[in-house]
Amino acid sequence: MPSYIKLLDRRLSALAILHFFLGIIISSRKDVATFWGLAIFFYGFLHIIRYSNRNDEASIFASYLVGMEVALRVVGASVIWEYGKYSTVFLLVTGMVIENLKFLRINVLSLTYFACLLPAIGIMPEVPLSSLRRMISGNLSGPLCLFISFLYFRNRNFSHNNITNVFKCLSFPIISLIGLIFIRAPSIENISFSSEANFQLSAGFGPNQVSTVLGLPLIIVALSKIFNLKFFSKPIFDYAFVSISLGLALLTFARGGVMAPVITFIFLYIISGRIKSYRFNYKEIFYLVLVIVGLVYFSSSFTKGMIDKRYSNLTSLVNPEQGTISGRAKIMAIDFEIFRNNLLMGVGPGGGHAERLMYGYGKAVASHSEFTRMLAEHGLFGLISLISILLLFYNEYRKRVDYNRIFLAGMSMFAILTMFHSAFRIALPGFIYGLSYVVLTFRSR
Numbered sequence: 001m002p003s004y005i006k007l008l009d010r011r012l013s014a015l016a017i018l019h020f021f022l023g024i025i026i027s028s029r030k031d032v033a034t035f036w037g038l039a040i041f042f043y044g045f046l047h048i049i050r051y052s053n054r055n056d057e058a059s060i061f062a063s064y065l066v067g068m069e070v071a072l073r074v075v076g077a078s079v080i081w082e083y084g085k086y087s088t089v090f091l092l093v094t095g096m097v098i099e100n101l102k103f104l105r106i107n108v109l110s111l112t113y114f115a116c117l118l119p120a121i122g123i124m125p126e127v128p129l130s131s132l133r134r135m136i137s138g139n140l141s142g143p144l145c146l147f148i149s150f151l152y153f154r155n156r157n158f159s160h161n162n163i164t165n166v167f168k169c170l171s172f173p174i175i176s177l178i179g180l181i182f183i184r185a186p187s188i189e190n191i192s193f194s195s196e197a198n199f200q201l202s203a204g205f206g207p208n209q210v211s212t213v214l215g216l217p218l219i220i221v222a223l224s225k226i227f228n229l230k231f232f233s234k235p236i237f238d239y240a241f242v243s244i245s246l247g248l249a250l251l252t253f254a255r256g257g258v259m260a261p262v263i264t265f266i267f268l269y270i271i272s273g274r275i276k277s278y279r280f281n282y283k284e285i286f287y288l289v290l291v292i293v294g295l296v297y298f299s300s301s302f303t304k305g306m307i308d309k310r311y312s313n314l315t316s317l318v319n320p321e322q323g324t325i326s327g328r329a330k331i332m333a334i335d336f337e338i339f340r341n342n343l344l345m346g347v348g349p350g351g352g353h354a355e356r357l358m359y360g361y362g363k364a365v366a367s368h369s370e371f372t373r374m375l376a377e378h379g380l381f382g383l384i385s386l387i388s389i390l391l392l393f394y395n396e397y398r399k400r401v402d403y404n405r406i407f408l409a410g411m412s413m414f415a416i417l418t419m420f421h422s423a424f425r426i427a428l429p430g431f432i433y434g435l436s437y438v439v440l441t442f443r444s445r
Contacts, residue, residue: 002047005055008168009161012232019172023179026075027203033077040064041087048094056162058095058152059435062088063166066431067173070213074180074205084427085141092152106151109392114147116385117349120378124348135350139377142370142424149434158438164229166435167220174213174245177203181210181248193306195313198253208368211257212422214249216432217242218261218288219414222268225284227403227442235284243291250299253310256368256421262292264414271409327361328368328421334359335372339379346379370419370429396437404440411436 007015026033044061051057069084080086117140124132184203185191191200197207221238224231232238249258269285299307334356338347347355352373357364367373374382393412400408415433424430 002051002055002057004047004060005165008165012168013237015172016175016232016237019175020179023071023176023181024183026071026077026176027180027183030075030077033072033075034079037065037068037072037077037079037083040068041091044091045094048091048098053095053098056095056156056158056165058091059162060165060169062091062431063435064169064173065091066427067170067213067216068176069426069428070205070209071173071177071180073209074177074203082137082141085145085424085430088427088431089141089145089148092148096152107154107392109388109395110147110150110154112388113385113392114143116381116388117143117374117378119381120346120348120351122348123345123351125351125354135348135353138366139349139373139424142427142430144430145424145427146430146433149431150437151434153434154437156438157441160227160229160442163227163438163440164224164231167224167229167231171217171220171241174217175241177210177213178244178248193253193303195306195310196253198251201248201251202254206425207252207254208256208422209425211249211252211254212260212418212426212428213257214245214252215257215261216414216428217245218292219264219268219410222265222285222288223407223410225288226268226272226406227440235287239287239291242288243295246292247295247299250295250307251303253307255311255314256418260414260417260421263417264410265292267413268406268410272406327365330361331356331365331367332369332372334361335367335369335376338376339372339382342376342379344379344381346375346377346382349377352376366423368421368423370423373423403442407438407440408436 022036026036040061044057044064047061048057065084065087072079072083073081077083121136121140124135127135180203181201185201199205199207201207202210221231221242223229224238232241246258246261265288335352337359338352338355346352353366354364355376356367367376371386374386376382378385393408393416397405397408411432415429415436418429418432422429
């Protein structure tokens with residue numbers, strides 16, 4: 001057994017502490033962060049080759065890189081912007097190739113999803129080659145990550161150890177991100193809150209991306225409790241992890257990164273309760289509910305009610321020009337208008353950025369919703385692509401039973417909600433969506 005798997009099994013708490021301090025170190029040393037990011041990639045690649053992916057090294061190291069992506073961006077590591085997506089794709093493809101593609105299951109709907117996003121490349125605007133490359137990369141690397149993740153994970157058997165190792169490797173870089181936030185946060189008396197997203201508690205980086213990653217531990221721990229998986233050695237550490245990560249996500253004032261995991265958590269509870277052959281662990285989930293309620297109360301008190309006002313603005317979606325959702329509702333409305341005027345092919349991947357200015361947004365801006373972006377920039381092909389991915393989930397959900405149905409529903413829901421509010425800014429939603437299609441082989445309790 002490789003040494004890193006032994007460490008994941010026996011030294012989880014020590015690794016968590018190490019990653020927290022690593023986050024503190026890279027806060028002022030982007031060269032260390034760069035080495036960290038590149039070293040994990042090459043170390044993972046060599047282990048995939050050495051062990052022929054027998055221990056599912058591809059998913060283990062890819063999950064680590066997915067969790068690491070935002071931390072590298074926060075400190076400005078010297079890697080390409082889409083490093084998380086491309087490195088994930090490369091490791092998963094390497095894993096499939098070295099296995100002679102024996103797990104590859106090309107599905108017509110998944111192939112349709114990605115193929116329908118390609119024709120719009122032919123109508124890209126006349127811009128310098130470097131800008132063209134960035135537009136294509138920025139808008140299609142996310143769907144590519146989802147497509148490759150789906151090919152790698154669909155119908156792949158996962159044991160307790162497989163899924164636990166992936167969860168742990170997703171979590172370690174998040175702990176480093178927490179360390180980054182703690183070291184960069186101002187003293188309590190200097191923290192100020194307003195009706196806008198809070199950069200002070202997101203390490204000075206985009207609160208939307210930071211909160212998206214910080215919301216993931218709620219889903220990881222919830223699924224671990226539902227499936228009776230051992231995460232940290234003691235349950236109190238699980239709840240502490242969720243409390244810190246979700247608490248910080250709340251204090252970034254970026255609502256999508258909090259609402260997506262909380263809605264998914266509620267959805268998991270409903271789905272699990274409807275499966276009669278599955279015995280639900282109500283006590284463990286009740287503790288998580290207490291954590292969420294406690295965090296809501298604490299954040300309201302800590303921010304002197306400002307976070308209440310921030311979330312109450314969600315009720316006024318009908319007037320996005322007056323402070324609601326930072327204009328995202330208006331961006332979505334503009335995307336539909338672009339779609340109506342460019343019905344067949346859209347305006348090309350990345351083309352909507354400038355078009356939204358022309359349609360009255362006030363400035364050139366990227367879409368926050370992957371689904372309206374697909375319509376605006378890919379036209380009817382984007383609509384077909386969107387329908388394909390939704391049908392894909394529906395068909396697979398009908399086939400699954402017991403805990404596999406719970407896992408598919410929960411992980412897919414989180415990924416879809418994340419794509420709805422944050423598009424494919426990071427690799428996380430595409431990877432999580434693909435991961436949801438594994439076949440869990442352990443027994444239900």
